[in-house]
Amino acid sequence: MTISIRTTVALMALAIAASPAPAQSSPPLSPLTRQFVVEDHPVVVLRHVRLMDGTGAPVRDNQTVVIRNGRIAAVGDDAIVPVPEGAPVHDLTGTTVLPGLIDLHAHQYFYSSVGMTQMSVSGPRLYLAGGITTVRTAGGQMPYDEINTKRDIDRGNAPGPRMMISGPYLDGPGRGPGHNRRLETEDEARRVVAYWGSEGATWLKFQGSVSRAVMGAAIDEAHKHGMKVTGHLCSVSFREAATLGIDNLEHGFITNSDWVPDRQPDQCSPKNMRIQADVAVESPAVDSTIHELVARHVALTSTLSVYELFVPGRARLPEEALVMMAPAARAAAQAELDTTNAGPGFVPVRLFDKMMKFERRWVAAGGLLAAGVDPWGTGSLPAFGDYRNYELLVEAGFPPVDAVKIMSANGAQVLGLLGQTGTVTVGKRADLVVIDGDPSHSAGDIRKVRWVFKDGIGYDSAKLMASVRGMVGIQ
Numbered sequence: 001m002t003i004s005i006r007t008t009v010a011l012m013a014l015a016i017a018a019s020p021a022p023a024q025s026s027p028p029l030s031p032l033t034r035q036f037v038v039e040d041h042p043v044v045v046l047r048h049v050r051l052m053d054g055t056g057a058p059v060r061d062n063q064t065v066v067i068r069n070g071r072i073a074a075v076g077d078d079a080i081v082p083v084p085e086g087a088p089v090h091d092l093t094g095t096t097v098l099p100g101l102i103d104l105h106a107h108q109y110f111y112s113s114v115g116m117t118q119m120s121v122s123g124p125r126l127y128l129a130g131g132i133t134t135v136r137t138a139g140g141q142m143p144y145d146e147i148n149t150k151r152d153i154d155r156g157n158a159p160g161p162r163m164m165i166s167g168p169y170l171d172g173p174g175r176g177p178g179h180n181r182r183l184e185t186e187d188e189a190r191r192v193v194a195y196w197g198s199e200g201a202t203w204l205k206f207q208g209s210v211s212r213a214v215m216g217a218a219i220d221e222a223h224k225h226g227m228k229v230t231g232h233l234c235s236v237s238f239r240e241a242a243t244l245g246i247d248n249l250e251h252g253f254i255t256n257s258d259w260v261p262d263r264q265p266d267q268c269s270p271k272n273m274r275i276q277a278d279v280a281v282e283s284p285a286v287d288s289t290i291h292e293l294v295a296r297h298v299a300l301t302s303t304l305s306v307y308e309l310f311v312p313g314r315a316r317l318p319e320e321a322l323v324m325m326a327p328a329a330r331a332a333a334q335a336e337l338d339t340t341n342a343g344p345g346f347v348p349v350r351l352f353d354k355m356m357k358f359e360r361r362w363v364a365a366g367g368l369l370a371a372g373v374d375p376w377g378t379g380s381l382p383a384f385g386d387y388r389n390y391e392l393l394v395e396a397g398f399p400p401v402d403a404v405k406i407m408s409a410n411g412a413q414v415l416g417l418l419g420q421t422g423t424v425t426v427g428k429r430a431d432l433v434v435i436d437g438d439p440s441h442s443a444g445d446i447r448k449v450r451w452v453f454k455d456g457i458g459y460d461s462a463k464l465m466a467s468v469r470g471m472v473g474i475q
């Protein structure tokens, strides 16, 4: 059976006239945003696709997805789902459709040895081009730049993913980076949390050497305001943070200080992120930590792709990612990768293997695992780092449908958005990725993104990518 790619203009006009007014709250798109749009009819049919729906269900062939007014109106076998009369029908034989991906460890900044810049333009376009329709920033160096970007995207003025903002990094009184908000007292923590809540942050991110008392006060205040808290921890261990009520932990195995010998309360030991190389993943101590965290419903964010760039022999970037960087940023990233590959490296191979094994054990124990890219000066970039996360989750041993679920439904669940997005399910927002190929058979096909739908509007991935070549490290 063949279906024409497009019906006539006359029929499309009829479909628009016959459709109810768009239910989506999306405002009109600016000319800038519109230049990346390939499909914005109120009713759209994606025909003959292979479907990985984000729930972990088996791959289904010969599927039809109908988008109506920004929502998924129908999903099912080609033979069963009726094609609405007059709607544009895209014959997508040979493609795979995934739910829009969700990145829980986004940053708007790009920090390398040549300095700190904001990816105010390049970041959102790369995320969207890579199939990421929702991001949560996990610490900002210029949080107002993130808030302004989010407004531009929400108002249709710029292309990009739906953003959840986490405000500035929260830290302890030590000597953390100067852009961190250093918190010394519980009162101060409550005031800062409430302030960022009033400014639109829905998450907060701890980093470094905060005390348990201050973190506990911040978590309590955040929850009072309906906000959630995550952390790249050191001075507070995973178990301690879980007891304090933290919602999410970044990076997994490598950052947990529960197993650091002789650790002092509220102190960040320099042994952390190194000692884990000698910790047995299959051990009662690790299992006991996993079980306590799972029982307390703490979610974990996998960031394998960024850590791989610190592993000797594994630290490399594809040319497609390198060309997105400005010359100075690219040279700095390449120098860092060369240093890693020449030396012992910050993350030994055996530690990286343990990080992957830990994530399998975490999920096997019922833990909620999501993923994020953690863009960084070594060249971990939006989209490209997310693609690599998918490949690494599959390499770690997750079935491809589960790797998709980790990067979509699980992220949505952590963000409290699973009722709206994260799976290809009738009634949800039409956040969809169309891939030329089959990432369920060849993980690398995840890189072949053709179109990305956000709220039912289809964007051209290649055009978004082309528009920001050489821009990372500048804007």
Ligand SMILES: [Zn+2]
Binding pocket: 105, 107, 138, 139, 374, 375
């Ligand atoms: Zn980060």
